[in-house]
Amino acid sequence: MRYVGTERLENVFVERSAAITPPDTVNPELSSATPPARISDRLIAALIAALAFCIYSLTMCRTIYSGDDGDFITCMATWGNSHPTGYPVFLLLGRLFLWLLAPIYAEPAARINAMTAFFGAVSIGFFYRFLVAGPRVERFWAVAGALLLAFAPTLWQQSLSCEVYSLTCLYLTALLYLMSVWRDRPDDTRLLRGVAGLYGLACTNHLTIVLFLPAFLLFALYHRPALLRREGSVLLSLVGLFVLPLLFYLYLPLTAKYAHSPLNWGDPETLPLFWAKITGAQYRQLMFSSLRVWQINLGKYSHLIWDEFRLWTLWLAPIGLLSLWRRERPLCLLLLCIWAANFIFATNYAIVDIYVYFIPSYVVLATLITRGASVVLQWCWSRMHLTPERREHYTPLVAAVVLALPLVHMSVHYAATDESGNYLEPDFAANIMASAPKDALIVDGGMEIETMWYRRFVLGERRDVALVNRDMLYGISMPYLKWYYDQVGAMYPALYDVYSGRQYPTFSQVTRGDFLVDMIRRALQSGVPVLWVPNDLLDRKPLQLAKYSYAQLIETNFDRVSCGIGERLYLKGQAPQPREVFAMNAALWPTFQFRGLDIWAHNDPQQDLIPLRYLNATLQWARLCRTMGRYDLALPAYQRAGVLYPDLPEVQQGIAACTAALAKQQPVALPAVRQ
Numbered sequence: 221m222r223y224v225g226t227e228r229l230e231n232v233f234v235e236r237s238a239a240i241t242p243p244d245t246v247n248p249e250l251s252s253a254t255p256p257a258r259i260s261d262r263l264i265a266a267l268i269a270a271l272a273f274c275i276y277s278l279t280m281c282r283t284i285y286s287g288d289d290g291d292f293i294t295c296m297a298t299w300g301n302s303h304p305t306g307y308p309v310f311l312l313l314g315r316l317f318l319w320l321l322a323p324i325y326a327e328p329a330a331r332i333n334a335m336t337a338f339f340g341a342v343s344i345g346f347f348y349r350f351l352v353a354g355p356r357v358e359r360f361w362a363v364a365g366a367l368l369l370a371f372a373p374t375l376w377q378q379s380l381s382c383e384v385y386s387l388t389c390l391y392l393t394a395l396l397y398l399m400s401v402w403r404d405r406p407d408d409t410r411l412l413r414g415v416a417g418l419y420g421l422a423c424t425n426h427l428t429i430v431l432f433l434p435a436f437l438l439f440a441l442y443h444r445p446a447l448l449r450r451e452g453s454v455l456l457s458l459v460g461l462f463v464l465p466l467l468f469y470l471y472l473p474l475t476a477k478y479a480h481s482p483l484n485w486g487d488p489e490t491l492p493l494f495w496a497k498i499t500g501a502q503y504r505q506l507m508f509s510s511l512r513v514w515q516i517n518l519g520k521y522s523h524l525i526w527d528e529f530r531l532w533t534l535w536l537a538p539i540g541l542l543s544l545w546r547r548e549r550p551l552c553l554l555l556l557c558i559w560a561a562n563f564i565f566a567t568n569y570a571i572v573d574i575y576v577y578f579i580p581s582y583v584v585l586a587t588l589i590t591r592g593a594s595v596v597l598q599w600c601w602s603r604m605h606l607t608p609e610r611r612e613h614y615t616p617l618v619a620a621v622v623l624a625l626p627l628v629h630m631s632v633h634y635a636a637t638d639e640s641g642n643y644l645e646p647d648f649a650a651n652i653m654a655s656a657p658k659d660a661l662i663v664d665g666g667m668e669i670e671t672m673w674y675r676r677f678v679l680g681e682r683r684d685v686a687l688v689n690r691d692m693l694y695g696i697s698m699p700y701l702k703w704y705y706d707q708v709g710a711m712y713p714a715l716y717d718v719y720s721g722r723q724y725p726t727f728s729q730v731t732r733g734d735f736l737v738d739m740i741r742r743a744l745q746s747g748v749p750v751l752w753v754p755n756d757l758l759d760r761k762p763l764q765l766a767k768y769s770y771a772q773l774i775e776t777n778f779d780r781v782s783c784g785i786g787e788r789l790y791l792k793g794q795a796p797q798p799r800e801v802f803a804m805n806a807a808l809w810p811t812f813q814f815r816g817l818d819i820w821a822h823n824d825p826q827q828d829l830i831p832l833r834y835l836n837a838t839l840q841w842a843r844l845c846r847t848m849g850r851y852d853l854a855l856p857a858y859q860r861a862g863v864l865y866p867d868l869p870e871v872q873q874g875i876a877a878c879t880a881a882l883a884k885q886q887p888v889a890l891p892a893v894r895q
Contacts, residue, residue, distance in 0.1 A: 261352050261359070268363060269345030272370040275630065276337035276379045281639040284329040284646045285381035286826045287573065290670030291483065292382045293332050297678045300481030301472055301488065304500045304700070308471035309424045310384050328678055332382040340379025340386035344370040346393035347583065354400035354551055355544060355587060357594040360619035365590030367626030372528040372586070373633045375579055380639045384426050385576050391422035391429060392558075392580055399439060400551070406443045409454055415440075416458040420465035427500065428577065431565055435557030442550050469498055482677050482710065487703035502700045506570045517567040517574055524575055528582055530629075533589050540592030559584040573826060593622070642823075643815040645671050648785070648830050651812040653682045655784025657749040661712060662786070663688045663740065664753040665770065666829065686712035688739075690770060694730060694763070718742050733763065733773045740778065744791050753786040756836055757829060782840040784808040785833070802848045805841055809857075818863045831864045838864075842874055851881040 284290055288303065295302040296314035314332050321331035344366050351362035369375060378385040395418060402411045419436065422429045441447060447455050472488045475481065486497040496502070525534065544552035559581050566577035597618065601611050649671035656662050662685050664672070669689040675681045688708055695701040702724055709715045718725075718738050725735040740750050752774060759770040774780060779795035780787040782805060790796075796804075821831040838861045845854035858874035865871060 265345035265348045269341045272344045273341035279638040280333045280380040286645045289382040290674035294673045298481040299479035300483035301485045303485045304497045306472045308468045336386045337379045339390045343390035343393045350397040355591040361594045364622045369586040371630035388426040417461040420462040424468045431561040432558045439554045484703045486700045508568045513570040536592030537588040540588035543595045555584045644820040647813040651785045655786050656751040660749040661686050661743050662751045665690045665755045750789040751786040785837045851878040854878045
């Protein structure tokens, strides 16, 4: 019955398509219940993009967010090389926006976040144009579909901070729109050449878009088979225009050689390192690694699409798919290939933030949902036996209801997606740097090291400290991480004295932990303070090719005492007395920032380790205060821990004990800090 009903509805399209479709997109198989539009699609797309940009601007992060943001923005500001696959055009655009938006946003990170918001908003405008030109849905359905994608949480979130995925979505939606326009005039070689050049440019951003290239090629050959038979010159020009934008990748070896940026991922000066970088050799072991990874990611995807579109829209996707299969089969196959390639790759990639890789599949689903909704409406018209005049009479009311649905969708996700007050990671990184003594060596093991790069190299904070990521240092025996040895050596020249000058440590020295221990010991012996930033959830796991963990390595070789967010390391037997440790911490904790900690704790999986690490540091400070009899300082520490983990027994017991003790005790003066 469902198939028959859909077929009847499709037949309704035949009656009125010419009356409502612009001359350049007439499809004799489709119709609509709306009269000819008096407003151009270009203007509607601009208005939709403007609305999306307004919402994105209101909810975007006002500073550095998390993850790769610090790496990207530091590279943009210093002509650096970001992590593989390099993203040269994204970096160049970021440098442009750092200059363009300087009068509007004081902080560099906010300027780049506004750039990604702009890319995300423009992609929504192109998606609207695609819905009108490709699946050929009514304009009010195209507006609703575009806004549905705009306020789906993943693309919305990725448009609020410095990430490449909103630009990837822009490329994809623009390509779909241009190919839909070209489909109706396949003799337009100028437009086809423009598509080829744009596709080459897209390949300089996120390489997952390469997965869709065969589908686009087949789509083009279906509509213009002569390309393979007698149009060799046209085909050759298309290949040339596709390859030309790939020259932007020369940015990587050129900046590696001449820019002298503190970030030079992969050091791609030589051809093997250049190729390893642009092909993502560093991450290949994470791809198609096991059936278990696929099962986990499949489960994630099933939950993600529910959160993206909810059942009240997802049920329309199969109807849209059937409709496209019957009426626009080449376009349907193109969309299915994009979805399948994206799904197969992403579900077999073992990374934590895999959810962002599914955005192309959401573009396909939003297209099918929009087409399905249009089909259902036409079916309702036919079942009600309404004349064309009566349909036109009811269309404004239907359009108002339809356009209200994406706004409901937005309201559902607004609070969870809004990042405008998220300062969790930048404050955490700032508090780590504030915990370090002058000229210290900070040894960290989390993603916040990239945020500290941003604070040090872009904002100019704590230029006296040297930043070391122990996990990256652990991999410096690998070719694509040897650059990191040079970066640390530039900040901390004594590193080169640990072994033979600038010679890289051997694989066994790194994997056994000898190099890390020798580096810290050499620093302490030369009078350089060392701040170790623990990450207990990870530090207690055995290291690769070793039977011990970082925690065991440090406990065995050094004394360590609490020091703000981190721990000061000392040579064995040289740790200070508890009163001095207390005084050192008492001077630090009042200087820390905890903006919105109660709101943002546990709000984002990418930042979920930060509350746990705050908890451990706060409890160490609270215990030290109780040991020294300073219950007036221990109580607020326990209360802050209670904000993070209110049900923790130690927190509840600590609050009760400090409250009882304060009722009997007079305040005590702080001991002096030994210089």
